Amino acid sequence: MSSNRVFDCIVIGAGVQGSFTAYHLAKGNKKALLLEQFVLPHSRGSSHGQTRIIRKAYEQDFYTHMMEECYELWSQLEKEAGVELYRKTGLLVMGPEKSENYQQFKTTLQKNKIPTVILTPDNFSKHISNVQLNEGDGAIVDVTAGILYADRALKTVQDQFQMLGGIIRDKEMVTDIKPGPIVTVSTTAHVYQAKSVVITAGPWANRLLIQTGLQLPLQVIKINVCYWKVKVPGSYDLKNHFPCFLLTESEESKEHIYGLPSNEYPEMMKICYHMGSETDPDNRDQQKDRSDIDILQRYIARCLPGLHPEPAVVETCMYTLTPDRHFVLDCHPAYRNIVIGAGFSGHGFKFGPIIGKLLCELSLGKVPSYDLSPFQIKRFQANIKSSL
Ligand SMILES: Cc1cc2nc3c(=O)[nH]c(=O)nc-3n(C[C@H](O)[C@H](O)[C@H](O)COP(=O)(O)OP(=O)(O)OC[C@H]3O[C@@H](n4cnc5c(N)ncnc54)[C@H](O)[C@@H]3O)c2cc1C
């Protein structure tokens, strides 16, 4: 095989996780190829759109710990590329004061000494206008949180990868993976070989993994990304320091509702429901369920009086959920040189730089920088399908 088809590592899928993995490989002077089935940039996976939330507020300590370094890596990338990717806004976490989930957020923030502000029903409206705090709800602000400019971040990391000598081939769908000490990867255009392969295929992960005899318990869901028009200009604006928010549960639902200050479209706030209906990633537009939008409408009419309770714009994105909502970051159980990054369960974007670093370490056979036991495949033992 000609040397321009032979690599140290091939990364399959140029979403946020694959792009950061490729970038870390190139930074470590590895010859890396990043393959993408669609023409870049595209909006058919999980990493498109202008914004994502970045936060240290989490229910589990291990995510908060990873975010400490991750903030530094985002900032390094900003400096390296001379591009602004993060804007601090704070994240207002609200939820029934006595509920387990709200208490987990609060405890993790406080235990890890993350800068916070606690709001009480008495001083809430002095700090946050145009939001009705549910009766019995607590409110705590993760001051470190903010917005990541997602599309810009994706382009930046792909550009940096190429500047470091990395190769991206888009419009090349991987059609076959042949495991072995040297892995052979066939696409719709060529055949390549590499010492290791990283699969970061988002909602299509199981489609690729089946070729290696493995199926993970992943569920792909469609998210309606809704933008709501403000009644009074400026009232939920980034410029007026309106924060991101996350509601752990409400009268309307046990699932999170979350929002970002108006930014991408003038005077529209992005508010979404952290759940959706199962979909086939190639036919996601056929999934027309809008019960999530009904839940949002009811909440907005009740608690966000400055918004019209009708979505003005609805876009589409997908989550790939694991049963416990924790990521999969592991080597293939039968082939140690095939590494899997999957199941980011609707909260993986902010971790891109650290996930890229970890997947790169796994692909090089190095000891990973963090304890990856929460992310191992063997936790699914009971519901894993394998023909191995
Ligand atoms: C509405 C919404 C809001 C979110 N909000 C947040 C947030 O606020 N904060 C946060 O941290 N995270 C958030 N997330 C989650 C985050 O965006 C995802 O976890 C992350 O984008 C997943 O990235 P990925 O690289 O795994 O998947 P993807 O972006 O889907 O990338 C996978 C890529 O693999 C390619 N591919 C698949 N199969 C093949 C093949 N056979 N050959 C070649 N290429 C292939 C696909 O085309 C795709 O480009 C949100 C997600 C959604 C949908």
Ligand SMILES: O=C(O)[C@@H]1CCCCN1
């Ligand atoms: O990862 C995040 O920060 C958001 C929180 C709410 C649900 C969607 N993802």
